[in-house]
Amino acid sequence: MWVLLGIAVIVAGFMLRFNPLLVIMASVLTTGLAAGLDPVAIVSAFGKAFNDTRYVSIVWIVLPVIGLLEAFGLQERAKGVIGGLKGATVGRLLAGYLLLRQATAAMGLTSVAGHAQTVRPLVAPMAQAAAETQAGEISEAEREEIKAWSAATDNVGLFFGEDIFLAIGSILLIVGLLDQYGIHLQPFQLSVWAIPTAIAAFLIHGFRLWRLDRRMRAGPTASGGPTE
């Protein structure tokens, strides 16, 4: 039962915001000692596992390509595409952005969009403008709400798009971890099984955006501002 201390160390260490690498190392030592191993054996066991799972970190070889494309304006181009989104209503605009964010993340382009890159300069202002067109005028509370929706939509699109790209950290973490249990999974298969959830995420979030639209169309007086 003492080996459970290793899990407690991980949970507490992450909660208390210590450097995660230090937390992992502390958990390794705790778990190993609790299992009755000597420190040299623990370091060796972890070293062997680290060496066996090196492929998890080869994802970073894509950075020179991303860096090259960004130097030639990939982010600016992405902003151009987002700026040209045809969405007369706030819900349709955000649904379009959701789809775009999922699609680019599925290509491995997780950093072409994001809160700093696209949400603040583009998506949030465009969404507010669309809502104003829709409802005539919007209250301060509704303005707040629409900004929050813009950021939320970015997160949903990123989280439930990126795992379709097979060389993302989470996919290779799964492959590496299961390897340690003697089970060999294919990154490609894992990324395929991310697709059903990606579709569900689009449908669920899209439905909520459609309802947001209906509320906006009812006008600021009828709804009396956001209620959620």
Added chain:
Amino acid sequence: MITLGWVYMLAGAAFAAFALLGLKDESNPKRFRNTAFWGLLALSMWAGDALGDFGNGLLVLALVAIAGLGGLGRGTKSEIAPEVRAAHAARLGNGLFLIALIIPATALLGTLVFKHLPALFDVKQVTLISLALGVLIALGVGYVVLRAAPMLPLEQGRRLMDQVGWAAILPQMLASLGAVFAMAGVGEAVGGIIQLGIPEGSLLGAVIAYGLGMALFTMVMGNAFAAFPVMIAAIGMPLLIQRYEGDPTIICAIGMLAGFCGTLMTPMAANFNLVPAALLELKDEYGVIRRQIGTALPLLAVNIALIYWLAFP
């Protein structure tokens, strides 16, 4: 035959380049630490098999010491002016996306085709080999089409690598943690406790515990990557995969996504949930999380149902 060893050579070269180029970034006050960090990673890629288990263990301890005590830094050198980038973007248009598409397209195509060429490729590793090939092709096309300066991709890659920082090895560290958990019998221990809470023999109960556990541990730790080795050791491996013989691919792939639902609901994931609230100058610090809960909860239920239906035929 082309094996994973070739990919490690390439990755080692990339990390070595990041290490050396970082030395010249005088805008980064911690540049020597960065160089040591990426240099050790290059050594691991190139010579890991020759270092021995204890040698690799010491290498990890050194990486953790550099990152955990004092940390890495980042500079401002080599940032390209927005006007320059915008001018390029206007000229090149959506062709930039096509070059980016080369990497996933090659990885996909290579995975499907190279499998049938066992004389040329290590068939167990075709995806990662194809990925590396895709990177090389994309770089080649980039050089020809964009007429980039020879060092530009590596220097820009180095800049992005320094932005990622020590988090770059977090997934590898967590995957390795799983080995120690497995060796120490953590799974059996937690499994024993959790099974007290799940009705005996209830597959549905185990799947729900796994999905909810991923989301809850992620909320507590703010990180689905960290929750994953814990839940696999606790429920995924002993119950879902071994006792009920579920498909590990589906259990893991969708289990991770159940964790992402947790990420949407926790202030512990500050980067995603609190930073944008500040960036957008929201009065309500939790405004973004509030909008996400309505998506996260039904999606978590969908993920649990998908695991239950798809992984246990």
